[in-house]
Amino acid sequence: MKPLVECVPNFSEGRDPAKIQAILAAIREVPDVFVLAHESDIDHNRSVITLAGAPDAVVEAAVRAAGKAAELIDLTRQTGAHPRIGATDVVPFIPVHGITLADCVALAKKAAHQIWERYRIPAYLYEAAALRPERTNLEKIRKGQFEGLREEVLRDPDRAPDIGEPRLHPTAGATVVGARKFLIAYNINLDTPNVEIARKIAKTIRFSSGGLPFVKAMGVDLRARNLAQVSMNLTDFEQTPVHAVFEAVQREAAKYSAGIIGSEIVGLIPRRAIEMTAESYLKVEDFSPAQVFENRLEEALLAAQAPSASLAGLARPFLEAVARPLPTPGGGSVGALTGALGAGLGQMVAGLSSKKKFAGVNPEALEAAVVAFRAVSERLSAAIDRDASSYESVLAAHRLPRETMKQRNLRDEAIQRAFEAAVKAPLQIARDAAEVFERLGQLEPMSAPSMVSDVRVGRMMASTAVRAAVENVRINLESITDASFAAKARAEANSLSARIAGDSVTAVKI
Numbered sequence: 061m062k063p064l065v066e067c068v069p070n071f072s073e074g075r076d077p078a079k080i081q082a083i084l085a086a087i088r089e090v091p092d093v094f095v096l097a098h099e100s101d102i103d104h105n106r107s108v109i110t111l112a113g114a115p116d117a118v119v120e121a122a123v124r125a126a127g128k129a130a131e132l133i134d135l136t137r138q139t140g141a142h143p144r145i146g147a148t149d150v151v152p153f154i155p156v157h158g159i160t161l162a163d164c165v166a167l168a169k170k171a172a173h174q175i176w177e178r179y180r181i182p183a184y185l186y187e188a189a190a191l192r193p194e195r196t197n198l199e200k201i202r203k204g205q206f207e208g209l210r211e212e213v214l215r216d217p218d219r220a221p222d223i224g225e226p227r228l229h230p231t232a233g234a235t236v237v238g239a240r241k242f243l244i245a246y247n248i249n250l251d252t253p254n255v256e257i258a259r260k261i262a263k264t265i266r267f268s269s270g271g272l273p274f275v276k277a278m279g280v281d282l283r284a285r286n287l288a289q290v291s292m293n294l295t296d297f298e299q300t301p302v303h304a305v306f307e308a309v310q311r312e313a314a315k316y317s318a319g320i321i322g323s324e325i326v327g328l329i330p331r332r333a334i335e336m337t338a339e340s341y342l343k344v345e346d347f348s349p350a351q352v353f354e355n356r357l358e359e360a361l362l363a364a365q366a367p368s369a370s371l372a373g374l375a376r377p378f379l380e381a382v383a384r385p386l387p388t389p390g391g392g393s394v395g396a397l398t399g400a401l402g403a404g405l406g407q408m409v410a411g412l413s414s415k416k417k418f419a420g421v422n423p424e425a426l427e428a429a430v431v432a433f434r435a436v437s438e439r440l441s442a443a444i445d446r447d448a449s450s451y452e453s454v455l456a457a458h459r460l461p462r463e464t465m466k467q468r469n470l471r472d473e474a475i476q477r478a479f480e481a482a483v484k485a486p487l488q489i490a491r492d493a494a495e496v497f498e499r500l501g502q503l504e505p506m507s508a509p510s511m512v513s514d515v516r517v518g519r520m521m522a523s524t525a526v527r528a529a530v531e532n533v534r535i536n537l538e539s540i541t542d543a544s545f546a547a548k549a550r551a552e553a554n555s556l557s558a559r560i561a562g563d564s565v566t567a568v569k570i
Contacts, residue, residue, distance in 0.1 A: 063158035064357075065167065066112045067122050068243075068327060069151045071129050072144045074100040074107050075460075075470065077453035077478050079132045084109065086128040088445060092117040094360035096353070097328050102460050102470070103282045104291075105140025106149075108245065108327045112156060112357055119167050122151050123174040130179050130232035135206045141280045142291075145206045146233035148175075150198060152187065153239045156357070164239035165189045172223045172237040179232070182224030187238040191222050197268070198236060199276070206233045242353075244294040244333060245326035246302060247280075248309045252318045255281040258288035261312040265290075265305070272308060274300045284461040287321070297330070303337040328353035387455065392447035392486050395528030396440050399493035402521030403437035406500050409511045409518070413503075422506075429503055436492050436499075440525075443489050447532070450485040453478040479539045483549050486532035490556040493525035497560050523560045530557050 073079050080100055087095055093113040100107040111121055126148040133147035151171060153164040165188050172183035190196045204212060210228045212219040220226040221234055228234050250258055258279030263269045266277040274296035280289040290309050294300060310320055330353050378397070382389055407430055414426035457474040461467045500519045507515050533553045540546045 063115055063163075064112055064156040065115045065118050065159055065164060066110065066154040066156050066242075066353075067118050067151065068108060068110050068154070069122055069125055070149045071107045071109070071125075071133065072105065072135060072138050072140065072142075072147050072149050073129070073133050074105045074140065075102050075474065077456055077474055078481060080107050080456075081449050081453055081481070082132060083107075083125050083128050084449060085446070086124045087111055087121045090117050090121040090124065093121040094357070096356040096360060099326055100456060101142075101326075102467075103140065103284045104142035104280070105138060106142045106144070110327050110353075110356075112360070115159060115163070115167055118153070119171045119174070122153075122171050123178065126151070126175045126181065126235055127179045130181060130229065134231040135233050136231055141282070143202050143205050143278075144233070145202050145209050145228075146181070146235045147229075147231070148181075148235045149202075149233075150186075151235060151237045152243070153237075154242055155239075161188050161239055161241070168237045168239045169223075172235070175235055175237070176224040179229070180224070181229045181232050182221035182227070182234045184234060184236045185222045185238055186236050187240040189238040195222070197276075198238075199268070201236055209234070241296060242330055244297050244302065244329055246292050246294055246305065246323065247326065248290045248292070248306065248323045249282065249285070249321050250288045250290065250313055250318050251321045252288055252316075253281075253286045254316075254318075255279050255288045257313070257316045257318055258290050260316070261290050261309055262292075264312050265308045266292075272300050272305060275305060284463065284467050286463060297333045297336070301336045302333055306337075328356060388448035388451050389444065390448070390451065391528055392451065392489065392532045393444045395486070395493075395525045395532065396443040396447055396489045398521050398528065399489060399496055399525030400437050400440035400444070402493070402500065402518040402525065403433045403440060403496045405514050405518035405521070406496060406503055407433035407437060409507050409514050410503055412511065413507050426506060429499065429506075432499060433496070436495055439492050440489065440496075443485065443492070447485045447489065450478070450482040454482050475539070476541060479536055480542070480545060482536045483533055483540065483545075486529040486536075487549060487552060487556075490526050490529035490533070490553065493522045493529060494556050494559045497522035497526065526556055526560050 071083060080098065084095060084098060087093060087109065093111055095109065095111050097110040098107060111118060129147040135147060153167045155161055155164050168185065168189040172185060175181050175183055184195060184201045185191050186195055186198050186201055195201055206228070209219060213221070213226050213228060262277035262279045265271040265275055267273050267275050274294060276293040276295065278291055280291045282289050292305060294302065294305060306323065313319060382394060410426045410429035410433060414423050414430065454475070457471065457478040460471040460474055462471050497519055500515050500522060504512060504515045530553045533549060537546050537549060
């Protein structure tokens with residue numbers, strides 16, 4: 061297996077699914093990088109994305125994500141329960157396979173320099189990458205948060221960034237970049253809204269205050285759920301296992317007549333940590349095997365390493381992904397793939413036909429068709445992920461809390477934005493598939509007679525892709541409350557359906 065590194069960037073945005081999807085899109089543009097998980101929290105107003113892949117590719121993905129976050133997140137307006145100094149707040153690199161912690165230190169420094177050079181966002185180096193002992197701990201770097209640090213760096217050289225000028229980016233702040241071992245982000249929710257109890261417990265159990273080794277902890281006010289939370293990072297779960305932390309919090313909570321109503325894992329967790337701790341004992345809420353790091357990584361690698369010698373091997377990862385009992389990828393992604401296959405057939409036929417001599421056929425026109433089919437095929441291929449991501453945003457919005465009127469309003473707004481994106485994605489698929497359908501119709505008279513069947517199969521695929529996309533538009537429009545938006549989308553969907561109404565190849569007679 062080639063060297064693999066993990067990166068878990070944290071972003072100061074957890075309430076707008078569209079912004080998170082834009083950051084994810086920036087990461088997914090980089091080859092050899094796999095997004096293994098992403099989670100958002102409305103109270104913390106924070107999102108955590110787990111990615112893995114080839115070392116240099118992961119660095120590039122993290123840097124691009126930081127640039128996109130700087131475009132979208134304004135810390136002068138952002139608020140949340142979680143402390144932060146940057147739009148991209150922290151970027152740790154973690155060795156997975158064939159790479160050392162020292163290698164990850166070099167990657168961290170490379171990423172930090174790139175973030176400064178490209179976006180003028182200064183960086184601090186922490187954990188194994190720290191240049192100064194007092195900056196090993198993230199909490200010390202983040203003291204005062206964005207608002208306090210913004211003023212201190214101007215007058216105190218000891219607070220100046222390690223990389224970049226001694227001033228923060230006006231809206232994106234600074235980024236903390238480092239290298240570390242695998243960390244488990246683990247939160248325990250108490251059956252009390254009294255955040256002071258959570259803070260006292262956090263102070264008792266964290267190592268910096270004389271508590272458990274390899275445990276960092278703070279008390280957080282979960283206003284959306286009317287609860288207090290002990291939010292923790294476990295930096296060496298083999299030395300201090302998860303169940304030992306749970307027991308310690310439980311003991312301390314009892315001193316204040318409080319109990320535990322549940323715990324949660326943010327991001328992924330190593331298989332070994334689960335083997336050491338019983339799921340039922342921890343009361344982990346909504347735990348799934350998909351949260352196990354190795355399981356998700358193996359799934360991503362399996363998809364990437366499908367045997368090229370077998371056509372069935374190339375198709376199998378996607379077929380298995382569709383067949384899983386999960387909502388994505390679904391009909392929208394299948395429709396996008398169908399349209400891309402139609403475009404691929406058009407590209408193949410145009411390319412082969414351009415090499416043959418036919419009376420009245422312009423080779424330049426066939427070469428132009430190859431270029432056009434390639435372009436639309438790439439758009440439809442990208443839409444496979446984009447459609448799945450748009451529906452994942454709908455699911456994420458539905459999971460937002462709704463106990464108070466303010467929470468319900470925020471949740472309703474997020475759901476509407478997510479559904480609008482879930483309408484726009486298949487609309488674009490329908491546009492591109494309709495283009496494929498029409499271009500294939502223009503290609504048929506120029507094609508070699510032996511390949512006319514390929515052209516017609518391609519038109520069937522494109523026609524099906526339009527129908528599939530319009531069906532997805534229809535179902536998502538049922539949840540849209542903006543009448544103007546719905547009317548425009550419905551009109552365009554009907555217009556695209558009309559463009560394939562003359563499809564004469566769906567019924568084949570021989």
